[in-house]
Amino acid sequence: MTLAQSSSDFMACADCNIRNRAVCATCEPHELSRLEDIKYYRTFDAGQSIMFEGDEMHFVASVVSGAATLSRTLPDGRIQMVGLLLPSDFIGRPGRDAVAYDVVAIQKVTLCCFRRKPFENMIKDTPHIGQRLLAMTLDELEVAREWMMLLGRKTAREKITCLLSLIGRRTASLHMQKLQDGLSFEMPMSREAMANYLGLTIETVSRQMTALRKDGIIELGGTRTITIPDLAGLMAETGDDTDGMMLT
């Protein structure tokens, strides 16, 4: 029944790299083994759709590796991304039959999937999972609201610098780099994806990237390789209060 879609057929939860950040983070060993019974892995290539808005939701999942986006589309074709899914993030909404957003892989993605019904039952009788999911959902809500500020009130330059600073710092923390000396990373998304995430057009994204390069705020090696010589300088352009954020 459970069709293996991937080469990595099985991995023990104990060995999982998102073990202590995902929805299963606070599970006891016996809870974990129940999850282990209903989980299965799937992978999707960059560009592949994972779920379509309006479809029936057969499974929920944790992102194990790679990246995906949540987006909505207006009848006339305008697109707005409403979420970025990175390792340990949760996909799907318990208690809802239909998918509310398009979910698309922007890098090769591995998911740890749970069939929806068994997972919903586990929420009911496993408080740890429900509590963890609540905390994660509250975090997502805060991220969404910070993004509302960006979309509603920030200029194009501020939007771009916010995104670069976000991705840059996240990548650095993943690789334990220190932030002081030049930070280098790969952008996980195309110019079009950036535009849809920031509420801009491709052309404006491109122009602002060029402007930031000319101003010495960033350096580009290929379109997706970005170097930030002075992170504080970049963050001074975001419009945010920069105090205390350098600690992360």
Place this chain on the structure above:
Amino acid sequence: MTLAQSSSDFMACADCNIRNRAVCATCEPHELSRLEDIKYYRTFDAGQSIMFEGDEMHFVASVVSGAATLSRTLPDGRIQMVGLLLPSDFIGRPGRDAVAYDVVAIQKVTLCCFRRKPFENMIKDTPHIGQRLLAMTLDELEVAREWMMLLGRKTAREKITCLLSLIGRRTASLHMQKLQDGLSFEMPMSREAMANYLGLTIETVSRQMTALRKDGIIELGGTRTITIPDLAGLMAETGDDTDGMMLT
């Protein structure tokens, strides 16, 4: 210790008008009586601040009546509202010491407050509350994401018609009006509040309201009394898929 701030000192939960929609909706009688022990009412006048961003959060609360807003402010003063709190909505984030947004009453508001620590303990040992809070938070997340689409991709006219349609339909459902023949309601917020909610300026809001009036989409009697002769006509201007939304 618990200082009564209001004339309505006490109300039995059983008689509460948000009893079956708020965070307490799925509570059993014994759980409800525990909540009843730690609850107290407070009222705030229109314009009064309820919480300030960064302050310590002493209590969480349900909105019983009236309306309040959540907003964030950039260092240079730009404001973006990130949430609208109406009766049955929940204020505060369990497990977090500091308030993440400014909370301001935009109408006279009555809150059903719970001191934070006792409430957090109840979440741990009362699954019904945690589950209800999870469902409500997921709903809020969906609303926030729909608002991201509005802020990032919609025109000023679409933004205004979305807001009017939202408030109008909600008011109608509260008063059990049928939607077909002219719908009339009071706008609960100023032009400035509308602007901050929609990511626009006051002037643009005002101009779009005038334009909609001249186009016969809305009628104005005083600045806050709004009549919508043809709701379908208004909704055709929102940019959304209008199918199926008229049922609500």
Place this chain on the structure above:
DNA sequence: CGCAATATTGAGCGCGATCAAGTATGGTGG
């Protein structure tokens, strides 16, 4: 190498912001 997809650059325009008056509206005290 050749093609397709992606990104950059340019010219011009228009939507919504800004700056600036002007007009209700509502509360207060004489």
Place this chain on the structure above:
DNA sequence: CCACCATACTTGATCGCGCTCAATATTGCG
């Protein structure tokens, strides 16, 4: 009851950021 003032809202003139349309350049891939 009305004159007064503060606040909220509307309207007008102009500006400029980001969009549109269009051409060119670059990248990635068979």
